[in-house]
Amino acid sequence: MKQFIKSKQLKIILMLLVIIAGIVMIAVKGFNFDLKYQDTQRVELYLKTEFNISDIRQITDEVFGNQKVMIQKVEVFEDSVSITTTSISDEQKSNLITKINEKYGTELTAEDTTVEDIGHTRGRDIIKPYIIPFVVAVIIVLIYLGIRYHKLSIAKVIAKSIGIMALAQILLFSVMAITRIPIGRLTIPMVILVYLLTLFGITNKFEKDLSKKKLDENKDKSKKK
Amino acid sequence: MKKVKIITMIVLIILITMVSFFGVYTQVQNRMENQVRNYALDMDLDGARYVRLSVNKESTEVIKDANGNEVETDEEMTDEQLAENGYTKESVPNNSEDVLTVENYEKSKKIISERLESQGVGEYEISLDNETGDILVQIPENNTTDTFVSNMNTVGKFEIIDADTKEVLMDNSDIKLVNVMYGSGSSTTSGTTVYLNIEFNKEGTKKLEEISNTYVESTDTTNTTSENTTNTETENTSTDNTTTEGNTTENTTSGETDATEDSTETTKEIKLNIDDQEIMTTSFDEPIENGKLQLSMGSATTDVDTLQDNISQASSIASVLDSGNLPIQYDIESNEYILSDITNTHIAYLALAVGIVLLIGLIIFIIRYRVNGLLSVIAFIGLVSFYLLVIRYTNVSVSIQGIVGIIVTIILNYIFINKILSTIKKSEDSKKLETVKEGIKESYREFFIKLIPICLSVIVFCFINWTTISSFGMVMFWGITLIALYNYLITATMLKVKAEK
Numbered sequence: 199m200k201q202f203i204k205s206k207q208l209k210i211i212l213m214l215l216v217i218i219a220g221i222v223m224i225a226v227k228g229f230n231f232d233l234k235y236q237d238t239q240r241v242e243l244y245l246k247t248e249f250n251i252s253d254i255r256q257i258t259d260e261v262f263g264n265q266k267v268m269i270q271k272v273e274v275f276e277d278s279v280s281i282t283t284t285s286i287s288d289e290q291k292s293n294l295i296t297k298i299n300e301k302y303g304t305e306l307t308a309e310d311t312t313v314e315d316i317g318h319t320r321g322r323d324i325i326k327p328y329i330i331p332f333v334v335a336v337i338i339v340l341i342y343l344g345i346r347y348h349k350l351s352i353a354k355v356i357a358k359s360i361g362i363m364a365l366a367q368i369l370l371f372s373v374m375a376i377t378r379i380p381i382g383r384l385t386i387p388m389v390i391l392v393y394l395l396t397l398f399g400i401t402n403k404f405e406k407d408l409s410k411k412k413l414d415e416n417k418d419k420s421k422k423k
Numbered sequence: 424m425k426k427v428k429i430i431t432m433i434v435l436i437i438l439i440t441m442v443s444f445f446g447v448y449t450q451v452q453n454r455m456e457n458q459v460r461n462y463a464l465d466m467d468l469d470g471a472r473y474v475r476l477s478v479n480k481e482s483t484e485v486i487k488d489a490n491g492n493e494v495e496t497d498e499e500m501t502d503e504q505l506a507e508n509g510y511t512k513e514s515v516p517n518n519s520e521d522v523l524t525v526e527n528y529e530k531s532k533k534i535i536s537e538r539l540e541s542q543g544v545g546e547y548e549i550s551l552d553n554e555t556g557d558i559l560v561q562i563p564e565n566n567t568t569d570t571f572v573s574n575m576n577t578v579g580k581f582e583i584i585d586a587d588t589k590e591v592l593m594d595n596s597d598i599k600l601v602n603v604m605y606g607s608g609s610s611t612t613s614g615t616t617v618y619l620n621i622e623f624n625k626e627g628t629k630k631l632e633e634i635s636n637t638y639v640e641s642t643d644t645t646n647t648t649s650e651n652t653t654n655t656e657t658e659n660t661s662t663d664n665t666t667t668e669g670n671t672t673e674n675t676t677s678g679e680t681d682a683t684e685d686s687t688e689t690t691k692e693i694k695l696n697i698d699d700q701e702i703m704t705t706s707f708d709e710p711i712e713n714g715k716l717q718l719s720m721g722s723a724t725t726d727v728d729t730l731q732d733n734i735s736q737a738s739s740i741a742s743v744l745d746s747g748n749l750p751i752q753y754d755i756e757s758n759e760y761i762l763s764d765i766t767n768t769h770i771a772y773l774a775l776a777v778g779i780v781l782l783i784g785l786i787i788f789i790i791r792y793r794v795n796g797l798l799s800v801i802a803f804i805g806l807v808s809f810y811l812l813v814i815r816y817t818n819v820s821v822s823i824q825g826i827v828g829i830i831v832t833i834i835l836n837y838i839f840i841n842k843i844l845s846t847i848k849k850s851e852d853s854k855k856l857e858t859v860k861e862g863i864k865e866s867y868r869e870f871f872i873k874l875i876p877i878c879l880s881v882i883v884f885c886f887i888n889w890t891t892i893s894s895f896g897m898v899m900f901w902g903i904t905l906i907a908l909y910n911y912l913i914t915a916t917m918l919k920v921k922a923e924k
Contacts, residue, residue: 235550251766270470271762280761314475316559317552327889335880342879383467387827390895394831397876405873 213369220372229375232382233266233282235319240282241291241311245302248276257297258283261290286313321381328386332393336363339397347404349411359400366396425920429798432917436805443808460815465822465890466546468770470762471561472568476535476576478523478556479752482514495589517752527750528556535560535575537746542571542738545820545890556751563890564760567735574739576755578698579748583634586692586704592634597627601744603737604717614723617733619740621716628714635707638691697740765823777830781807784837792844795918799840802914806836806905813901824895832902835874839906840914842866847918859922863915871907878903 251269258267258281265283272278281294292308299306343359344352370392374381446457486494489509505512532551535558539547548561562571583593604618623631695702695718703718720737724730785803788796810832814821847862881903884896 237552268764270764273760276762315552315555315557317550317557319548319550323549328892331884331887331889331892335883338879338883339876342876346875383823386891387824387895390824391827391831393880394877397880398873401873401876405869 213365216376217368217372220368220375223372223375227375229321229381230378231318231321232380233268233284234382235321235324236284237318238268238282238284238316239286240280240314240316241286241294242272242278242280242314243295243298243304243306243311244278245298245304246277247302249279249302253301254279254281257294257301261294261297282316324381324385328389336360343400343404347408350404350407355404362400363393363396366392425923428920429917432913433801436801436808436913439805439812440808443811459812462815463818463820465820465825465894466548466561466563466763467823467891468763468765468821470564470760471548472564472572473757473759473761474560474562474572474575474755475757476558476560476753477756479517479754482516485513485515486510487513522750523556525553528553528558531556531749531751531753532558534579534746534749538574538742539571541742541745542567542574543888544571545888545893546822557756558753570735570739572755572758574743576749576753577743578752579743579746580696580698581744581748582696582699584694584696585638586694592693593623593627593630595744595748597623597630598744599624599627599714601741603734603741607723614725615730616723617720617730617737618717619720619737621718621744623714623716625714628712631711631714631716634693635709635711638693638706639708697744770826773826777833781833781837788840788844792848794921795844795847798917798921799844799914802910802917803836803840805913806909807833809909810902810905813905814898817897817901819897819901820890820894821898822891822894824891825898828895828898828902832899832906835902836906836910839866839870839910842870843910843914843918854922856919856922859918863918867907867911874903 249271251271254269255267258269262283265285268280268282270280270282272280286294288308291311291313295306295308295311298304340356340359343355347355367389370388373379374385374388442459446459448455449458450456486500486505487510488494494510500508500510504510528551532549536547536549539549539560539562544562546563550559551557552559560575562568579595581593581595581598582591584591599622601619601621604620606616606618607614692704692706694704720740721729721733724733785800788800788803790796792799810829814825814829819825843863843866846866847859850858850862852858877899881896881899884892885900887893887896
């Protein structure tokens with residue numbers, strides 16, 4: 199029992215540490231947003247021919263070094279490339295165009311190539327569409343859990359469920375902040391995954407508690423008899 | 424007989440797997456074409472239409488009188504004519520400097536988002552450059568994309584003006600809501616009519632009532648002996664209590680010679696303008712007291728395409744008016760389809776990784792549960808193949824969340840099969856049919872009770888009008904349904920048949 203308490207305490211301390219570290223990280227550095235959601239700059243180059251993204255990647259690696267770069271094919275003919283990165287200096291632009299011209303035999307010029315500024319997508323805009331679905335789903339699930347496990351005390355079941363679900367999501371975001379996993383297209387799938395895992399875990403725990411309680415009740419009844 | 428049953432099921436599974444993973448090819452003209460439907464992919468995987476809206480920097484030339492008031496004229500005036508009338512020509516920017524604020528940029532972004540949502544765009548991304556006010560919108564590429572794009576930079580300025588004096592009688596501030604309604608045609612026409620229903624707020628309702636009392640057709644009857652040779656052709660529209668016919672009708676009044684009694688119709692008319700474009704000119708037969716104006720879009724029709732066009736047109740106007748007018752005039756600077764940076768190679772790598780992990784898991788099944796394990800593995804492969812076909816044919820839009828849904832379903836099925844096999848193995852006589860039946864029954868009960876909260880969430884997600892979340896919901900819905908049905912029909916049957924042997 200002592201060992202169990204100790205391990206439980208250890209778990210709580212660990213979780214608290216992760217959450218505090220996450221909060222500190224968010225306060226100091228904020229979340230690390232994926233390139234797609236950052237303030238970026240973009241150039242579009244007409245290559246006149248189909249191309250391999252890996253070839254372009256090779257060129258952008260040479261030109262932009264460690265900068266994150268997103269490469270996309272444009273339109274149905276896929277003969278233009280869109281290159282998006284955090285920032286594009288004049289030197290990088292002319293360097294990129296020179297290398298593209300060498301590789302694809304095009305006659306692009308730096309003067310004719312414009313660099314577009316793209317504003318960032320706000321975090322709240324990313325999560326906005328998911329708020330209502332999650333709130334509705336959680337409410338329905340809580341009602342179900344309250345009814346199904348009423349023998350374990352409705353208030354306790356609901357409070358525990360909300361607590362565990364919230365804790366799991368806070369932990370996820372804390373880990374993301376600490377490890378600098380970017381907030382991007384994979385964030386929502388991760389949130390969903392954690393949500394489902396939590397639901398499965400909660401139900402599993404309540405089922406066990408319920409069957410234990412029923413067993414105890416049966417024992418009491420048989421003792422009385 | 425039992426052997427035949429098992430072999431038949433295995434052959435069926437192999438067939439489904441072949442179709443699902445390799446396809447069915449037929450010759451179409453000179454090439455082989457896969458007849459199995461492709462996955463419907465969402466914006467993250469399929470690419471999107473990138474629409475860049477930039478703040479209009481152009482100017483419009485306006486003529487002003489000596490008092491500085493704007494003069495409206497249809498004619499092009501020469502410099503001499505302007506000087507004669509004491510007019511001056513000024514170049515006025517379409518977006519004055521005082522409207523180019525961050526608040527207005529934000530407001531424009533919000534309005535564009537609302538327009539997209541009201542038109543049912545299931546997924547979009549919108550970003551704003553706070554310095555320049557430029558907005559980048561990403562929407563899915565499909566048949567309706569161009570309509571959405573055309574509505575994005577429509578200012579949405581709504582005005583009801585006096586047809587003669589051009590006085591603005593009502594504007595956007597009077598609108599409460601705008602939506603689309605349908606109705607059956609009148610007694611003389613059959614089919615369905617699409618209406619644009621404009622509901623006004625309290626103040627707007629009062630104004631509309633006043634207007635509908637003022638702008639009416641009136642007939643003055645005078646006795647005259649002169650020859651009447653009037654032949655007027657006016658384009659006007661009739662408005663009854665709540666319905667205004669949007670389609671123009673020609674009202675020709677032919678003069679009668681030698682008439683002794685002459686009826687002169689004097690009609691005060693209003694013009695309904697959207698973005699300074701005249702939508703209709705009309706007058707009212709009766710006062711409108713309920714604050715609702717219903718404008719018919721086209722005439723009653725039974726033709727599905729025409730009806731669809733009318734609905735689309737009405738929805739576009741409704742969405743533009745309902746979301747309010749853009750405080751800034753925007754131009755579409757670029758409008759192009761850009762493919763996703765997630766390529767088929769990325770998806771292939773992911774599928775390979777999942778496949779390898781699954782393969783290891785399935786080998787563990789065979790090692791742990793022997794023949795039962797082998798039969799379950801065959802059934803498992805069949806379920807995955809059938810599941811992928813179901814996703815294709817139920818037209819579920821597959822997003823990254825959807826892919827997660829597929830992986831979660833595979834994991835859930837693994838847990839479920841493991842539960843069945845371990846329950847059977849735990850029993851004293853695992854080869855007895857009764858034990859197998861009992862094991863399956865118990866596993867079903869225990870597993871699906873724990874799955875109810877997930878099922879509830881999945882059902883909620885299915886009904887959400889946001890592609891990524893509904894994609895996850897739908898994928899999971901079909902997954903859980905298949906886990907229940909397929910395993911009952913195939914896996915459980917195979918295990919039972921084997922036990923009977």
